[in-house]
Amino acid sequence: FIHKLVLLSVPLSSLLVSAVVLDEYAKTEGAWILSLVKREYSVGTVLECAIKCNIETAFTCRSFMYIEKDQECLTIPANGKIESVLRRTNILFSVFTEYLMECVNGIGMDYRGTKSKTNSGKTCQRWASKYPHKPKYALMTPSTHPKADLESNFCRNPDGDSKGPWCYTTDPDTRWETCNVQNCSEECMHCSGKNYRGKISTTENGYTCQHWNAQKPHNHGYIPSKYLEENYCRNPDGDPRPWCFTTSPSKRWDFCSIPRCTSEPPRVVEELTCATGDGSAYRGTIGVTASGKACQVWATQTPQQHNRTPDNYPCKGLELNYCRNPDHEKMPWCFTTDPETRWEYCKVPSCGDVPGPDYAAPPPAEEDCYVGDGTDYRGMVTETISGKRCQSWSSMTPHSHNKTPQVFPKADLRRNLCRNPDGDRAPWCYTTDPSVRWEFCSVNRCKHFFGGGNSVQHSFIHPTLSMLREEMFSVDWLSDCKVGNGGTYRGPTSMTMLGVTCQSWSAQSPHQHASFTPESHPDKGMESNNCRNPDNDVNGPWCYTTDRNQKWDYCQIPDCAGLTCGQPVTKPRRCFGRIVGGCVSKPHSWPWQISLRTNTGVHFCGGTLIAPQWVLTAVHCLESSKRPSAYMVVLGTHTEGANEPSKQERKLEKLILGPGETDIALLKLESPAIINDKVLPACLPEKDYVVPPGTECYVTGWGETQGTGGEGLLKETGFPVIENKVCNRPAYLNNRIKDHEMCAGNIEGGADSCQGDSGGPLVCHAQNTFVLQGVTSWGLGCANAMKPGVYVRVSKFTDWINSQIKMNS
Template sequence: MSTPEMTHLKQGPVIFSVILSICYLFVLLVSAVVLDEYAKTEGAWILSLVKREYSVGTVLECAVKCNIETAFTCRSFMYIEKDQECLTIPANGKIESVLRRTSTSLYEKKEYLMECVNGIGMDYRGTTSKTNSGKTCQRWASTYPQRPKYALMTPSTHPKADLESNFCRNPDGDSKGPWCYTTDPGTRWETCNIQNCSEECMHCSGKNYRGKISTTENGYTCQHWNAQKPHNHGYIPSALLEKYLEENYCRNPDGDPRPWCFTTSPSKRWDFCSIPRCTSEPPRVVEELTCATGDGSAYRGTIGVTASGKACQVWATQTPQQHNRTPDNYPCKGLELNYCRNPDHEKMPWCFTTDPETRWEYCKVPSCGDVPGPDYAAPPPAEEDCYVDDGTDYRGMVTETISGKRCQSWSSMTPHSHNKTPQVFPKADLRRNLCRNPDGDRAPWCYTTDPSVRWEFCSVNRCPTAPKPTPKPDKHDQPKPKPSQTPSDDSRDCKVGNGGTYRGPTSMTVLGVTCQSWSAQSPHQHTSFTPESHPDKGMESNNCRNPDNDANGPWCYTTDRNQKWDYCQIPDCAGLKCGQPVSKPRRCFGRIVGGCVSKPHSWPWQISLRTNTGIHFCGGTLIAPQWSSPHQPSAYMVVLGTHKEGGNEPSKQERNLVKLILGPGETDIALLKLESPAIINDKVLPACLPEKDYVVPPGTECYVTGWGETQGTGGEGLLKETGFPVIENKVCNRPAYLDNRVKEHEMCAGNIEGGADSCQGDSGGPLVCHAQNTFVLQGVTSWGLGCANAMKPGVYVRVSKFTDWINSQIKMNS
């Protein structure tokens, strides 16, 4: 038993610890509140002539500097963490161009980014500069053509009203809201047309609706977008950041006539929401009358025939094609007469046809600029998906950034507006959303689909250089084996995870530049990362290290005066991994029917199920050394490691079957146990299984492979591949597509216009999707209405619905 004094001594530190915890929590709360005032964009930089520079230790301190700035109105700041450098500026992305710059974070005050008004708009700080009648606003500091009487409304008389440039403002509290003096000599001033922030209404089809209505027109409560119950779906907020899928608010992410939501009722999957139309003018489209830019959504020309010469049906009629793409449902899309248009985010203008046998087709609208349209023939990708020098000539198929973000299409202006288009850079091969380097940056990059991150470098490796030959040591002179390394001192020349424990010898950046010693201050001065500040990080020399646990791995300051720091290319210690083939695939996308012949052994999980006579019957996927996942087979042996259907290759592995386990219920999936495990090597490798119940977001690129029917498109007898986007079941089950035939444990993928698909003989084969440098088995080829037909995408068993079953069966039958 303790004495009272002993009890007091034991309690004292506990109380002190609680006090410290509360203080720490208070600091975190203050930090969150201050930084919540700002919108953050990674890798962005604004070149401003007016700025103030500070040396601060944290981003919070930089935010405080911006908040108390007295030299000018601070609208944003930039913070460089590795240099602990803070720059406050009066500009933001709506005033000046945002440039790309690695390692820099741009923080913009949200109040200056809002394009709607609260109340009468005295706090409005947006960039509208036209009046209700379309007149251009006069600069507030100007005295021509309108001379403010007695200089009542000028920047000097109203310093807190932000009367800069010619933006609409409300310095005098006018009850009608923000206004401006005009450049029309006959109209002294006029109110501006700015939507109210609290106004619950939608323009057009509600694509940009950001309101908070969360009940459908039939009274159902909306399901949260990040929830998967009661309805499993692919509209995942974290994967579709540009769709603003917040809370359980009604949204329109898929081009429907108006916003909708999944409901919390198990019997009602989804329902439209009743949202009134705004009374204010919708955003104006800069009409394109003779050609189309990007996906052609702004095309307003008069072409009225399809690419094959069929006459277009008038949008307002329902004969011969019944549809909901009417002028009433899509009031802002220019659906006049029978002209080709793109009201619903297709890849180019199209129309319904007057041919009863052909529901719709794309139109042949000239592309603005000197390059062909979106369907131009693509040059073959490089044999190896890596880049040389700065990657200007990189033509690979990577569509992901270094942090795993999906790339924005180069022809799209959403969520990031830019001028790096195929028309401006006709020789840069700016197809789809492929990583490229059109402007000679240091490596391939892309704009991202994350509205808060404008751009990032891509997840594509630099091509390895041939190592210098080294003399082979005599077997009697082999060095003594090193003692095993502890997790905190890993001297192997490979990294685990993000390389925080890496203590290897590499001292060169990914671009081949020698690293500066961590203790040196030349050519680059730094105080944040030194041997003294981080004594346990192995920074004694100039070797690559990761003292700040950078998610992208080890880095170093460089000896190049023009490049302060850069990442190092350190291989992963794990070696061969599921879903990561040694021979990178071509990733032939959207052209196996209509596809292309695969590179040998680039899809090493592909198996061939064969009869006893050796005839290929259907496909399958290796998911573990002794297990594969086809659909219901009647084969007797499995062949792995082959490229040719004949299978007479040195890499071939044959295995007899010892067990066949059919999927639960009447589902079209099965497991095969091999008589002996496959030998895992660079030509035979499992695909990765997905997370339980994961639904692939729409638009995700996925690939099917097989030796099936090619319908005369060539490549018979060789493994073929084709890629196409995933289609959300909500869209796939529309009457014009597969009319509610697709079940929840199935998924759709394909090109809506047809032309590429899996077919007979591919059944049971893999549908793999690429994410985080890994191919994941998301689908098993199951069924379809014909092969490669328009509006009839292929249907695949959704593997994520069976992961528990797969793992339990493997465990039970091992």
């Protein structure tokens, strides 16, 4: 309470200064840096830790680590460029952003980036080394210039050279050279502007750019970061040049006019005989597709018209008709000379021992937890503890690395699945956020194997609809078990998993703490010493202990398994890739899937249970009749024949069509469904939430399989979400996609929803929960290349759903 009063008495200017201090650091959840030199402090907040780093006198503080539960702060002279960084839960690792900048101000005396090659491409010599060049009079060494950051072999300007940063080279014939580091104020771009970090925020047609963290006037799925900052023009999706969403409601996005840099572009280490990762560096001479079709010359427009030209995509090696990957595809490809086949992938050998693309491997059995350090974890989680999407292991964008399927052939480094190839403490991944290299993943340890963790900071589940879940289940029944990570647990347990009594949350003895008190978290039920989860730790409720030698520990609270939305008791197979071309689901692993039938029992559409008495489906499924008596709903079955004992049949009481001409409808059942391990609602999304492009989502149904097998059984398929901006390109769906719709699918085809799947669910996995993001609506054929499926975007209708349910209950 005293701390709260003190905070309220702080002048607004001081609060603003505090925000600026924290903004000077790039933060990574779950990281630990190895450093022999460090200072330790006991502080109550991450801000105090940042201030300790800013005023450190023992050394130049480049980063700090803050352990919230222990309230420990470690200031460090090193950063991830100098020392090894390990993954460790419950740690916040922050690096001073000055040491992350890859451009220079003025002559670059403050440059602290990682460029280590000269203008002519020579590798820099380490500043502390005397070979092959001994620094003249030993003037340019770390000891003589302690504030010049002369660690490693990074380009620096310790002597104020007018030409900017330089280094001694490893070439015995060239003593030193300047480095080609872009000026921070230089408004120009190399190649397609993928690395453009300038501050132009007006488009070529004069529109002002919309902020990347804004969702008005245009909703989008791009996640803001240190890269997608403010409203600056950027190129996050492989377009020919930087662009932005605009502030004009009538113009969703527009290209920006940015001049090309006069300095040399970054060099690509060319791969001439094989390809690593997605093959973006492949410069070989293969000119036929995997099916044997001849490739079209990139500079021509016949028979295929396109914009993947050498002018639009410089630096991508688009000479002649050789297979290339200019736009972040899975592997090298080309347009074909066959008028009937626009493009195809090429069969380029993979560098290393792993044959073929990693996405072609068969799906493993689903696991939703890991044992030990998770080295053997083969689950399907693709999200970090802070909610960031994982980067594909085969990709070198945005983070270059050596944890590839070729280097670790036994680690199952497929797609962007969380794994632990290097024996760290838990499964992890590189992130798609350019400012955060990697994080631990949002995966729990298996029962009886507890580990550290941090909260998932993004909310994808609609808050007002959480009330529906409270109505579903008895609060008294929930009192002795936890739902999910136990953030809502209010039970009586007050002992740790090792049998130690918990310290009262309001007490400061035997352990002092300021971050977690009844005053700081008044809505977390912390009035006594009961186990709670005020920080949404992924591993569940915990408490400070009465043991002086153990500050805090987890509590052993059983799960309320299977009785919360979006968390099926039977874990899905999560077949990713090829209902047309998909795979047969594990029985009852998608318990919200319903079969919409005629009153004679014939299946014709799908739907999703979202509450015990409510189903969401598509309006076009109700075209034959607007009378509820014309239809029935079947729940709890795996077969289309619906002959299982678990089957529940319900007649309809009411049909409610979506607003306007939208393809969404609510069905009210005559009586509520019985919620059990085979019948369970899916969660609804946060209002207006836009699923980030590339997110892995799943469609289920009993629809047309076009001879791919599994007829009569529930099938599933997974594929990535495609941003509306991309889906509306002429080669895709040519501006047919509206704001309240979304696209998902593989652009090469092979997997899709089809006839009979209409009205069914498109669910995406987040926070260990499946969230209903789409209602299957329409498509141009089934599983056709360049024609992804179209789904009604449920997040646009959460208010409408909530109001209709309340009005008609």
